[in-house]
Amino acid sequence: xxxxxxxxxxxxxxxxxxxxxxxxxxxxxxxxxxxxxxxxxxxxxxxxxxxxxxxxxxxxxxxxxxxxxxxxxxxxxxxxxxxxxxxxxxxxxxxxxxxxxxxxxxxxxxxxxxxxxxxxxxxxxxxxxxxxxxxxxxxxxxxxxxxxxxxxxxxxxxxxxxxxxxxxxxxxxxxxxxxxxxxxxxxxxxxxxxxxxxxxxxxxxxxxxxxxxxxxxxxxxxxxxxxxxxxxxxxxxxxxxxxxxxxxxxxxxxxxxxxxxxxxxxxxxxxxxxxxxxxxxxxxxxxxxxxxxxxxxxxxxxxxxxxxxxxxxxxxxxxxxxxxxxxxxxxxxxxxxxxxxxxxxxxxxxxxxxxxxxxxxxxxxxxxxxxxxxxxxxxxxxxxxxxxxxxxxxxxxxxxxxxxxxxxxxxxxxxxxxxxxxxxxxxxxxxxxxxxxxxxxxxxxxxxxxxxxxxxxxxxxxxxxxxxxxxxxxxxxxxxxxxxxxxxxxxxxxxxxxxxxxxxxxxxxxxxxxxxxxxxxxxxxxxxxxxxxxxxxxxxxxxxxxxxxxxxxxxxxxxxxxxxxxxxxxxxxxxxxxxxxxxxxxxxxxxxxxxxxxxxxxxxxxxxxxxxxxxxxxxxxxxxxxxxxxxxxxxxxxxxxxxxxxxxxxxxxxxxxxxxxxxxxxxxxxxxxxxxxxxxxxxxxxxxxxxxxxxxxxxxxxxxxxxxxxxxxxxxxxxxxxxxxxxxxxxxxxxxxxxxxxxxxxxxxxxxxxxxxxxxxxxxxxxxxxxxxxxxxxxxxxxxxxxxxxxxxxxxxxxxxxxxxxxx
Amino acid sequence: xxxxxxxxxxxxxxxxxxxxxxxxxxxxxxxxxxxxxxxxxxxxxxxxxxxxxxxxxxxxxxxxxxxxxxxxxxxxxxxxxxxxxxxxxxxxxxxxxxxxxxxxxxxxxxxxxxxxxxxxxxxxxxxxxxxxxxxxxxxxxxxxxxxxxxxxxxxxxxxxxxxx
Numbered sequence: 001x002x003x004x005x006x007x008x009x010x011x012x013x014x015x016x017x018x019x020x021x022x023x024x025x026x027x028x029x030x031x032x033x034x035x036x037x038x039x040x041x042x043x044x045x046x047x048x049x050x051x052x053x054x055x056x057x058x059x060x061x062x063x064x065x066x067x068x069x070x071x072x073x074x075x076x077x078x079x080x081x082x083x084x085x086x087x088x089x090x091x092x093x094x095x096x097x098x099x100x101x102x103x104x105x106x107x108x109x110x111x112x113x114x115x116x117x118x119x120x121x122x123x124x125x126x127x128x129x130x131x132x133x134x135x136x137x138x139x140x141x142x143x144x145x146x147x148x149x150x151x152x153x154x155x156x157x158x159x160x161x162x163x164x165x166x167x168x169x170x171x172x173x174x175x176x177x178x179x180x181x182x183x184x185x186x187x188x189x190x191x192x193x194x195x196x197x198x199x200x201x202x203x204x205x206x207x208x209x210x211x212x213x214x215x216x217x218x219x220x221x222x223x224x225x226x227x228x229x230x231x232x233x234x235x236x237x238x239x240x241x242x243x244x245x246x247x248x249x250x251x252x253x254x255x256x257x258x259x260x261x262x263x264x265x266x267x268x269x270x271x272x273x274x275x276x277x278x279x280x281x282x283x284x285x286x287x288x289x290x291x292x293x294x295x296x297x298x299x300x301x302x303x304x305x306x307x308x309x310x311x312x313x314x315x316x317x318x319x320x321x322x323x324x325x326x327x328x329x330x331x332x333x334x335x336x337x338x339x340x341x342x343x344x345x346x347x348x349x350x351x352x353x354x355x356x357x358x359x360x361x362x363x364x365x366x367x368x369x370x371x372x373x374x375x376x377x378x379x380x381x382x383x384x385x386x387x388x389x390x391x392x393x394x395x396x397x398x399x400x401x402x403x404x405x406x407x408x409x410x411x412x413x414x415x416x417x418x419x420x421x422x423x424x425x426x427x428x429x430x431x432x433x434x435x436x437x438x439x440x441x442x443x444x445x446x447x448x449x450x451x452x453x454x455x456x457x458x459x460x461x462x463x464x465x466x467x468x469x470x471x472x473x474x475x476x477x478x479x480x481x482x483x484x485x486x487x488x489x490x491x492x493x494x495x496x497x498x499x500x501x502x503x504x505x506x507x508x509x510x511x512x513x514x515x516x517x518x519x520x521x522x523x524x525x526x527x528x529x530x531x532x533x534x535x536x537x538x539x540x541x542x543x544x545x546x547x548x549x550x551x552x553x554x555x556x557x558x559x560x561x562x563x564x565x566x567x568x569x570x571x572x573x574x575x576x577x578x579x580x581x582x583x584x585x586x587x588x589x590x591x592x593x594x595x596x597x598x599x600x601x602x603x604x605x606x607x608x609x610x611x612x613x614x615x616x617x618x619x620x621x622x623x624x625x626x627x628x629x630x631x632x633x634x635x636x637x638x639x640x641x642x643x644x645x646x647x648x649x650x651x652x653x654x655x656x657x658x659x660x661x662x663x664x665x666x667x668x669x670x671x672x673x674x675x676x677x678x679x680x681x682x683x684x685x686x687x688x689x690x691x692x693x694x695x696x697x698x699x700x701x702x703x704x705x706x707x708x709x710x711x712x713x714x715x716x717x718x719x720x721x722x723x724x725x726x727x728x729x730x731x732x733x734x735x736x737x738x739x740x741x742x743x744x745x746x747x748x749x750x751x752x753x754x755x756x757x758x759x760x761x762x763x764x765x766x767x768x769x770x771x772x773x774x775x776x777x778x779x780x781x782x783x784x785x786x787x788x789x790x791x792x793x794x795x796x797x798x799x800x801x802x803x804x805x806x807x808x
Numbered sequence: 809x810x811x812x813x814x815x816x817x818x819x820x821x822x823x824x825x826x827x828x829x830x831x832x833x834x835x836x837x838x839x840x841x842x843x844x845x846x847x848x849x850x851x852x853x854x855x856x857x858x859x860x861x862x863x864x865x866x867x868x869x870x871x872x873x874x875x876x877x878x879x880x881x882x883x884x885x886x887x888x889x890x891x892x893x894x895x896x897x898x899x900x901x902x903x904x905x906x907x908x909x910x911x912x913x914x915x916x917x918x919x920x921x922x923x924x925x926x927x928x929x930x931x932x933x934x935x936x937x938x939x940x941x942x943x944x945x946x947x948x949x950x951x952x953x954x955x956x957x958x959x960x961x962x963x964x965x966x967x968x969x970x971x972x
Contacts (some may be wrong), residue, residue: 022906023906026902026903026908026911027903028911029914029915030886030895030902030903030911030918031844031886031890031891031892031895032844032847032848032886032887032906034911034912036845038839038848038849039845109878121840162833203871215946216858216910216913216944216945217848217910265911267911267912268910297849300851300853326859388833495934524842527910528910528947529907692906696948698905698948699950699952700948700949725851726851726853728853732855732856732944733938734940734941734943734950735936735941735950735954736938736941738950741951773863
């Protein structure tokens, strides 16, 4: 058979790795045919909503639901008293703590769930909520973790023994009733010694404020208990559907095979949809109680005030160096505000996530990290908002410490970074706090970035601007923000990463159909990342069938193989690897079938793009399409019919994407208004699967970074009232505030990932936040500024300018 | 509960008539009563634009308008803008230029963009940014949304010129 198509064309036809393939998801989304959880409608479906606490700390004296039950359309009102006989008034958290599902005698944060009203529709539910009478007795409120550690006010009486002693928690001894854990990494004494004896030491305290992932779609679910068949179906905004199934089974006692969890289309997650929330539990109970499907959807205030805050780390650092700027040691202490319950979403053994990546991209010989978790009267959560576990905090810390050290040394911050980077030949590199970085070429990336923005030229322009400002010729300062980040993603190896005892592997199952198309199911779930597009590309390159002929399905626990879901940029590093490995199993069987069809030995054929060819005789071949058909219609001795494979992939290591970002910003010192003139982002995520999607992820991550750095926060007053509970106060940038970004890349494949990919979705957020923040701080460096806390909104920037005497 | 009102709407060219409480929000009418689930709820305070529809030729956030206020009006949602056989150039352009990720803001975004381009067929980047500032996207950083709208504008203008 003569092959008319060139090899190059055959590669192109696959739309495999490296192709900016258009997204297969977009047809339904652009035509309003997405299927999000709130679009689900079932016969007789009811609607549940929460009566929430107006107080941050109060004892509940009574709850009267009688009037509410009289409201037309209201069918049931659940309180802790109703859940207690089922053992469901509290639930385990992902962090080894427990959390009230409905207020059990007291409330610990404003907005806490007190009663669940179940009604025929949302309006009736709202009427019912109005009619629930709750009598509260206010208690002293603790919103400052440092105060909480000194206070006699006990937030969690359930965690204090009858004799007043403080039993150990899930992560070891506790120092105070409001203390949750102390977590350490590295060497304490040696680090302190190095710092005491150092030529130069820079110190800084910084607060990484509390914020929220705030996806455009809030959290929600529909629970439907089929009492006839004993099956519970739970649709919801779950970033980890299998984990939710296991959790629901463990806490409800319903056997896992009788629970089907489905994540339909998800309107953004960014970490918000990882945890298990009281709404899920109450919906399930309400469906069991009423015998009808029950829907629960947060409104925006519920979302911002209660589910899944991020950050809230008070960090104190010391960094030591030689006079020439070679870093010798790093010391970091964190006071972590976890709110009323420790519901942080971290792997079990890491109560402060991967904060111990805080030595960053630098060859720091000695380091020590200590984190104290603290209870306060704030909402629980502590999710990784567009980052791997606490990596944004770690990278912000080190990228600020580098700048502070540069000021102390009177050195250029770009040069200080350069002389301290881990060198290419040092990889795999074991950091002082324990992680083994897989691969990197930081100097090349840094030089490329600085050259692209004409760094020298920018500094000259900035110096001139300072002169002009001092001479009264301008009221605008210029900031050059730098950041070089190393992420740690792809959690993770089962040996050290689990959530509630579930190893953090992931999975892919492939079925090739007789006519040469396929379906692949994964344990992950896309929330906008385009998995249906990119995972098909990985497979196309592995198995030689066009991506357009491969359906990707995720999110249904009855059909997908078990996996730990999508967050922490783990989909490509873990499930992507499983996809490639399952593809290779398909290919191995296809090789045997091809050899049989071509009447040669298995070893005499080799894979070539979309076919197996006889070695040395490329005109003799069988295409994967032909092989697929043969798998179903030929009786091949010693080979089972069919062409299917499954792979569960336990990654040998994390992956370590990195990048170099530069932001150029003008700041009006009289108004505090910032104008981002330029943003250059170089990302190295290893092998690039779909450049179009990578760039889209970078744009989006940078915009979320801009939000956090320049204004977005969950702020509380002294009474524990949330001051930023609507989009009026909680900053989400619009098209008007956002600049155009320049994207660039280098490619340093991961040596341990089957296709060398590292993951990219979160890098721009992790690297972006310090870059925006450093730009603001850098603008004021010439006037004596060392550090100011985020968010750098106009008011805070104006205050900085004022305090530096720039308004005099 | 107060007395129900008699409301008539024309939604995507179809006449609808029903009784509703005065407090019923238009987004609720569309999504729950009429099963038109393209427009989404993101904030319920007019900030995010996920619920954007066109009412009598104007872009409106349907989460803060009562159905009763829309009585007698013509309403167009994403479902009325284009379907599999007659895609609007904006729908094509958003896919072509990666102007969406999770898709939740997309129906509102495209619906708003149709009006923007009607009002201003040749917008500058700045005019697009200003004209779309009522619609929040959490995923894309807007860069590719701007590109998509520019591409659709060019396509629509070329088609118009060809027709003339």
